[in-house]
Amino acid sequence: MTTPSDPSEPLELPTDPAALAAMFLAERAARLAEQEARLAERDARIAAEADAAEARAGTSSRDAMITYLQLMIEKLKRELYGQSSERGTQKLDQLQLQLEECEAAATEDEVAAILSSSTATPRRRPVRKPFPDHLPRERVVLPAPTSCPCCGSARLSKLGEDVTETLELVPRQWKVIQTVREKFACRACETITQEPAPFHPTPRGFVGPNLLATILFEKFGQHQPLNRQSERYAREGIDLSVSTLADQVGAATSALQPLHALIxxxxxxxxxxxxxxxxxxxLAKGKTDTGRIWTYVRDDRPFGGSDPPAALYFASKDRRQEHPDGHLWGWRGILQADAYGGYNGLYDPRRPKGPVTSALCWSHARRGFYELADITAKARRGSAAAVSPIALGAVKRIDALFALEREIIGRSPEERVRARQEASKPLVDDLAIWLQAQRQTLSRSATVAKPIDYVLKRWDRFAALLDDGRICLTNNAAERALRGFALGRKAWLFAGSDRGADRAAAMATLIETAKLNDVDPQAWLADVLARIAAIPQSRLPELLPWNWRDEATDRRKAA
Known part of the structure; x- marks a missing residue:
């Protein structure tokens, strides 16, 4: 049977019933196949629209989650050294990791969507800040067209230009500086004249001040052992053995000793x-001893002091009382610290230089209660113990005291005492009465009794801040100064010797003091090492971090 090409022509039907039935069956099968194809196309379109809607909903939900995590991280950063430092420290790393995963997943999905569909739209991102002005710019001009791509005319005139900026990293550049000292002979008296040899930061030094500052800062500021630095330099084609680097570190520490003494x-x-x-x-013979790093931080900014902040470190083999007695043997003033008994010799009224005034840290007091009221930590440890209502009540009362204290940071001592007598004293007195009442209801073996006794037995030293505006509520300044050692010892595992620990303490004094004064430690060390060998002893104070200014650092701060 032939199908007519013109639909207006009459359709010839077969006369045989069997052939006619076969024709109708074929026509029905064709219509059913066409209908199934249309249905399949419609189902695919609906599924694609549903997937797109789900992707849009997922993207919207993920963007909302990213925004929420960013807000939470900023909030916790502001609270990190406030009333809830434990909570902030505990949650901040988790939130940052969760934000990292959300951002990475969102970008992966966006790239996959763009590759699979030309109609996909990129997700919205926050407006990027311009790159700092102090960064050098390398201008790459793409070749200009020689003729019009439309008509082929060569009569082109420049209308302007669009500039796309890309941040790039140039690998570290090594160079050898040759200092040439020419000799001259006098024809009249035959005297030979020559410029003196340049000063080096270290005796017989062959390492420039910038490289030496990099080695010191990476070892003592970034906690990168010398063997790792040596391996990295070798990959860059520079052979500096560990013994060579160690020799330079020892010499530089000695060269910087006068500045350490001034600090x-x-x-x-x-x-x-x-x-x-x-x-x-x-490190000791066949083992490691548990030594100590001590810090004493001067920071008068909380009570409006104008003197620059600084940190001093010492190292010791153990934690005996003789060490703080020796560190502060000639000093007298207010010592903010924990309740460690090794400081008791400083508080002794029979002390030859006079007793030191003790002021305890409310963060330590709060921490004992917080550990019993921290629901998240108990769940993480799988502990089934219920949250102590007494501990929770103590945390809330202490947090109210912290809230008042944040309002008077930076005021003069007189203003702080006046504000504390008006607002903080009623809270402190109420806390003492409440703790005593709760303690009477507890047995000696009660868990919450330990932090209560810790506070009540030392109540006078906790309440000393009510009568002296120079006293801070916490000892967080010293704890922050030790954070680098707490993190760094995971990288370098142990100090190589007692002298190595002393060297680390001396360099930490320099680096942490620079940080406290908002000075780039590496840039400061490089400039100091370049100048300290030639500068007169009377002008050494010019090199102290609070007297030193670097133009590059100032530009970065302004940016």
Missing amino acids: AAHVLAAERLHGDDTTVPI
Whole structure:
């Protein structure tokens, strides 16, 4: 049978019933196939629209989650050293990791959507800040067209230009500086004249001040051991063995000793110090000893002091009382610290230089209660113990005291005392009465009794801040100063010797003091090492971090 090409022509039907039935069956099968194809196309279109809607909803939900996490991280950063430092420290890393995962997943989905569909729209991102002005610009001009791509005419005139900026990293550049000293002979008296040899930061030094500052800062500021630095330099084609680097570190530490002495004198001239210590493993014969790094921080900014902040570090083999007695043997003032008994010799009224005034840290007091009221930590440890209502009540009362204290930061001591007598004293007195009442209801073995006794037995030293505006509520300044050692010892595992620990303490004094004064430690060390060998002893104070200014650092701050 032939199908007519013109639909207006009459359709010839077969006369045989069997052939006629076969024709109708074929026509029906064709219509059913066409209908199934249309239905399949419609289902595919509906599924694609549903997937697109789900993707849009998922993107919207993910963007909302990213915005929420960013807000939470900023909030916790502001609260990190406030009333809830434990909560902030606990949650901040988790939120940042969750934000990182959300951002990475969102970008992966966006790239996949763009590759699979030309109609996909990129997700909205926050407006990027312009790159700092102090960065050098390399201008790459693409070749201009020689003729019009439309008509082929060569009569082109420039209308302007669009500039796309890309941030790039140039690998570290090594160079050898050759200092040439020419010799001249006098024809009249035959005297030979020559410029003196340049000063080096270290005796027989062959390492420039910038490289030496990099080695020091990476070892003591970034906690990168010398063997790792040596391996990295070798990959860059520079052979600097560990023994060579160690020799330079020892020489540089000795060269910087005069500045360390000036910083130590400045710290020990303070009216009030923050004191604390942390463990540092020190290599011994066939084992490691648990040594200590001690810090004493001078920071008068909370009570409006104008003297620059500074930090002083010491190292010791153990934690015996003789160490703080020796560190502060000639000092007298207010010591903010924890209730460690090794400081008791400083508080002794029979002390030859006079007793040191003790001021305890409310963060330590709060921490004992917070550990019993932290629901998240209990769930993470799988503990079934219920949250202590007494501990929770103590945390809330102490947090109210922290809230008042944040309002008077930076005021003069007199203003702080006046504000504390008006607003903080009623809270402190109420807390003492409440803790005593709760303690009477508890047995000796009650868990919450320990932090209550810790506070009540030392109540006078906790309440000392009500009568002295120079005293801070917490000892967080010293704890922040030790954070680098707490994190760094995971990288370098142990100090190589007692002298190595002393060297680390000396360099930490320089680096942390620079940080406290908002100075780039590496840039400061490079400039100091370039100048310290030639500068007169009387002008050494010019090199102290609070007297030193670097134009590049100022430009970065302005940017």
